[in-house]
Amino acid sequence: MKSYLAAAVQMTSLPDLEKNLTQAEEWIDLAVRRGAELVGLPENFSFLGEEAQKVQQAPEIAERTEKFLKTMAQRYQITLLGGGFPVPAEHNHVTNTLLLVGPDGQTLAQYNKVHLFDVDLPDGNTYQESATVLAGREYPPVYDSERFGRLGFSICYDVRFPELYRHLANQSAEVIFVPAAFTAFTGKDHWQVLLQARAIENTAYIIAPAQTGVHYGRRQTHGHAMIVDPWGIVLANAGREPGLAIAEISPRRLATVRQQMPCLQHRVLSTTVPSA
Ligand SMILES: O=C(O)CNC(=O)[C@H](CS)NC(=O)CCC(=O)C(=O)O
Structure with a gap:
């Protein structure tokens, strides 16, 4: 692991696959121009x-999205994370699936959203x-x-479920993705x-790509895609407009923080790794 630049993309995805993929490529292109080698797209980016509508179009969305991620990773020679997107599952449901794709276009990791x-929010x-999504039943992987x-x-x-992140820390995760479409109401x-x-x-870097703005009807998201360092410092914050949060991920910084605050070495109650 060497120092590198990571980018968390922030976009306003719409009920329009083609427009979203076009928008996503523009942000990937800019992230790469600014030097990012690891790029994350938010939940529901496509x-x-x-x-x-999502369930009905899921076969097309899943196929086009996977192809898009592989094409982009190869074209820009980056490692690319696609936050969740719908993949057809049984009983007219989909899974909310995340993919990590390498510069050769190969799938490096995959995860189906568990929670x-x-x-019902107080804003109405x-x-x-769960009406359309089948929950994943396995812990997310750690890709080395x-x-x-x-x-x-x-x-x-x-x-909101720290036990998932502790599981990742128990697997020695150092950089954790949280692609999101957080509601404006809870997000603030x-x-x-x-x-x-x-x-x-978990004394880990957090890379959190985000949705922002009004998507359709009353669906409004919070934005503020960000990258947080292992000390908890916000290194980059995309604010409210579509854009990028770009920051350096540094193994030296990670080692320093883990030395300054060795809480992972002081785990007492969760030192056994839960089985998947
Ligand atoms: O709103 C939409 O249509 C798109 N949103 C999503 O796809 C997902 C699943 S509904 N949103 C969240 O998980 C929000 C969590 C959250 O906001 C919280 O934990 O407070």
Whole structure:
């Protein structure tokens, strides 16, 4: 692992696959021009729309999205993370699936979102992700990248479940992705705090690509894609407009923080690695 630049993309995805992929490529292109070698796209980057429409279009979305990720990774010679996108599953459901693709176009890691967002918010919006999504049943993997360190994965609402991140830390994760489509309502109070908490308690980098703005109807997301360092410092924050959060991931910084704050060495109650 050497020092490198990572980018968390922030975009306003719409119920329009083609437009979203075009928008995503523009941000990837800019991230690469600015030197990023590891680029993350947010949850639902390729389609964000009505649940029924999502399920109906899932076969096309899944096929085009996977192909897009492989083409982009090869074209720009980067390692690319696609935050969740719908992949057809049984009983007219989909999985909310994340993919990590390498510069040769090969799939390096895959994860199906475990925690589904079934929540009635005080602002009147109701979310019932489980109506269309089949929950993943396995812990996310840690992908050991020689270039980028040990990469851990999660998606959006997962960020509220610290046991998932502790599992990743138990597998020696050093850089953890949290691609999200956080609601505007919860995001203003919870998003940054949760990301910093996950970074601090696991002394790991957090790369959090995000959705922002109004997508359709009353669906509005919080934005603030960010990269947080292992001390909990926000290194980059994309704010509210579509754009990028770019920061250096440094193995020296990681080692320094893990020396200054050796809490991972002081684990008492979760030293056994839970089975998947
Ligand atoms: O809104 C949409 O249509 C798109 N959103 C999503 O796809 C996902 C699943 S519904 N959103 C979250 O997980 C939000 C979590 C969250 O916001 C929190 O934990 O507070």
